Amino acid sequence: MLDPSLSHLAVAGVLILITTLAFLPQLTILHDLSLDARIFFNFLVALTYLTYYLAVTTPPGRVPAGWTPVSVEAAALEDGSLSTSPAQPPTTSAAAADTSGEEPSPPTSTIISSPPRFCTPCNAFKPPRTHHCRVCSTCIPKMDHHCPWLSTCIGYSNHPHFLRFLCATTAAVTVLNFLLLGEWIALYDAWDLPAYLFPHGAWGMGLLVGVSLVGVVTGLVVFVLLCRSIGNAATGRTTIEAWEIERWEVRRRRRGVGGGVYPMDMGIYENMKVALGGR
Missing domain, CATH: 1.20.140 (Butyryl-CoA Dehydrogenase, subunit A; domain 3)
Incomplete structure (x- = not known):
């Protein structure tokens, strides 16, 4: 690149x-x-x-500041822990899913039913179809690619x-x-x-x-x-x-x-x- x-x-x-x-x-x-x-x-x-x-x-x-997946918000409301503090990385199945080494699910299930994704560099959750760009140093919704010819x-x-x-x-x-x-x-x-x-x-x-x-x-x-x-x-x-x-x-x-x-x-x-x- x-x-x-x-x-x-x-x-x-x-x-x-x-x-x-x-x-x-x-x-x-x-x-x-x-x-x-x-x-x-x-x-x-x-x-x-x-x-x-x-x-x-x-x-x-x-990505809107403070965006949180619906599933995380629902769980936080249920146990009364929802707050306005910075997003925290998932500590249960979401983290395990990234490190288990198992065969990835087909693209269908990845988008629809995957656990919330957390971006460590941005310290925030990533909506579906969002990816972190190392060049721009931020998460890009529906990222297609980074184009150097457009900077x-x-x-x-x-x-x-x-x-x-x-x-x-x-x-x-x-x-x-x-x-x-x-x-x-x-x-x-x-x-x-x-x-x-x-x-x-x-x-x-x-x-x-x-x-x-x-x-x-x-x-x-x-x-x-x-x-x-x-x-x-x-x-x-x-x-x-x-x-x-x-x-x-x-x-x-x-x-x-x-x-x-x-x-x-x-x-x-x-x-x-x-x-x-x-x-």
């Missing part, structure tokens, strides 16, 4: 990459773009800037902006690559012409090659990340939960244990509505 002290430099690097791919080709090798194509492409570039800004500046979410965690509050950023970036880079492909086709058509009739000189050719390589690599990387993120969102999972389920599936197949049903999967439409910020 990227050194946290360099994360702000990574954000600057992403902005430089976006700006370079967006405007350098337009100012140098894409002189013959139609007005409609130029407006459409720059609209996608503006969306990329906007969604990146929102993804970076929107906090991922925080923040992707969690409950900013995950919709992150998905929109991936969509906008994929669309913008795809359009850019098609525009560059047009330049390559024009170059191929002019291959037999004298050098002075070529669409681009030596400097323009080098720039076309460089921008094309960076555009294709960037497009592939972002597209793969988008597919992975959309796949997880469509099944109601975060990236961390997807990794946990994959590990459990490997153990299940090795031991011949029966499968489970993931409880957060509400169907593709509802899952995507929630992932994009709907209720």
Whole structure:
């Protein structure tokens, strides 16, 4: 993972990459773009800037101070020990469950019926689907992953902006690559012409090659990340939960244990509505 002290430099690097791919080709090798194509492409570039800004500046979410699981509150009310003192780690089955070394339950039972989870660094209980980020030094509700390129965690509050950023970036880079492909086709058509009739000189050719390589690599990387993120969102999972389920599936197949049903999967439409910020 990227050194946290360099994360702000990574954000600057992403902005430089976006700006370079967006405007350098337009100012140098894409002189013959139609007005409609130029407006459409720059609209996608503006969306990329906007969604990146929102993804970076929107906090991922925080666990409410003093949050306590219902089961713990009920037990405390029953024995009269409920107070406003700082949360204390569970000392019964919850602690034993973390150190017993037994085969973990399927993801279904882990989310629905597991004992309350306690975060020692935060000295607080963790709600379901919450994970502690060592980089941010706090617990993140519905944590997806820590993204060094955004210098923040992707969690409950900013995950919709992150998905929109991936969509906008994929669309913008795809359009850019098609525009560059047009330049390559024009170059191929002019291959037999004298050098002075070529669409681009030596400097323009080098720039076309460089921008094309960076555009294709960037497009592939972002597209793969988008597919992975959309796949997880469509099944109601975060990236961390997807990794946990994959590990459990490997153990299940090795031991011949029966499968489970993931409880957060509400169907593709509802899952995507929630992932994009709907209720």
